[in-house]
Amino acid sequence: MSDADGPPPAGPGAERPARMSPWRFVVAFGTVSLLADFVYEGARAVTGPLLASLGASALVVGVVTGAGEAAALGLRLVSGPMADHTRRFWGLTIAGYALTVASVPFLGVVGVLWAACALVIAERVGKAVRSPAKDTLLSHATAATGRGRGFAVHEAMDQVGALIGPLTVAGMLALTGGDYGPALGVLALPGVAVLAVLVWLRARVPDPAAYERELTPQPQPRTAGRLPTAFWTYAAFTATTTAGFTTFGILAYHLVQRGLLATAWVPVLYAAAMVVDACAALVTGWAYDRVGARVLVALPLLSAAVPALAFTDTVGWAVAGSLVWGAAMGIQESTLRATVADLVPAGRRATAYGVFAGTVGAASLAGGALTGALYTYSIPVLIWVIAAIQVSALGVLAALRTRAR
Incomplete structure (x- = not known):
């Protein structure tokens, strides 16, 4: 067997x-x-x-x-x-x-x-x-x-x-x-x-x-004890950048409520964002194999740009923000998963993916609540808070690279 x-x-x-x-x-x-x-x-x-x-x-x-x-x-x-x-x-x-x-x-x-x-x-x-x-x-x-x-x-x-x-x-x-x-x-x-x-x-x-x-023909143990410390640092980076990630639901709400886009066009924009998602996954995936985790710097930068572009009253900028959201999603769904496999031995990898998903889920819930509340309170405050969270994520990523070295 x-x-x-x-x-x-x-x-x-x-x-x-x-x-x-x-x-x-x-x-x-x-x-x-x-x-x-x-x-x-x-x-x-x-x-x-x-x-x-x-x-x-x-x-x-x-x-x-x-x-x-x-x-x-x-x-x-x-x-x-x-x-x-x-x-x-x-x-x-x-x-x-x-x-x-x-x-x-x-x-x-x-x-x-x-x-x-x-x-x-x-x-x-x-x-x-x-x-x-x-x-x-x-x-x-x-x-x-x-x-x-x-x-x-x-x-x-x-x-x-x-x-x-x-x-x-x-x-x-x-x-x-x-x-x-x-x-x-x-x-x-x-x-x-x-x-x-x-x-x-x-x-x-x-x-x-x-x-x-x-x-790697040398035998690997079925389990490798605790998950590596580098994995937990990486999970902290993922949780931080995800907590500052705007959901598409809020983007669509803004587009419709501000009269920037008819409701019927929202699925079309979402489909366009999915095309950008796929392209971004391919580009960053290839880059990851060449330069490693440094490519993940793009994720906090894109995530910070989403609200700054999308929550405007100009159709072009709002649509651009939604497409940038798609690019960030492409990195989340591909390169983030690839990095987990490089950080964790095969014997504990499914456990790591389970913990990773739980971390992303909790951070997504917190991020959705945060962006929704701040959107209601003040869009400029929302933009600055998200930017600050993403700067923090870059700091955690720098710590991860230092630990990896």
Whole structure:
């Protein structure tokens, strides 16, 4: 049995080499993420209106979606250590994706508010179950392709699905006169494809850790004690810069409330930001493999620029701020994950990804509350406070580089 889904091989002769090049593995996993994003981003684009059509108030929608995001991030504190302890990386990955793709198609047909709410949260729980294990599997292949480039290509493909899914659902709603059943039911097709590609990929590469062992043939322990101090410093940097990161919800609120953009154009702007997200992931991913963590300096700088540009009364500057937001998201979703893999030994990597996600979730909650409160109080104060937070993040990043040296 491979060390990806059971105990480590007894010796070198027991190792099962990967039957796919590292780049093909990354692209295949990117295809899985593309198809999965097709499914769940398509559903998330209409979650609010769907729940409202079943009688949900704004409070219920907020509580349910907030609980879903909390589950998607917070439960990784459990699923990450579980993956490291059981070594069932493929099993947890497939189970998490299965829960997601099974939940979404039923959303449009349950017809009962409590059941729809349960399915919304179940979809997010599926993400929590799979993410640390999935990122660990991917990290093994990116050891050969280059951490930054591998995670960047994966993120770029992921965003293609995030673009296609909402557009498909929107088109189906237009064709059916707003019937959520067919609009969400059609997402069962890419959902089946997700599981088919995963099963095929597991059969081809039962032990992705072989990619990393080929580069570092000396045996590594299954666990490496405590997470490295450098990881905790890095988590502090991530938490600081995330706490000063403006959410797209606040950006969209500003654009609509100030009359800068019609509501119908907000999804179009979001789609454009996702394109920038993918491009930024590719650029910074390649740069990370050449210059290392220094490329992360760009994240606090971009995050500080977002409110300064977006919270103006000029359409051009506000749109530019939203696109800069997309660039910052691209770094968050690719290069930040790549750095975790370089800081933590393979035996504790899923745990690290779980802790990292929990840190990001807590900081995102704090940042959303902070930007929302300061936006109401004073936009100039908001801009200066965010700038100060990002300067602090640069200080923590400098400490991380010093510790790494």
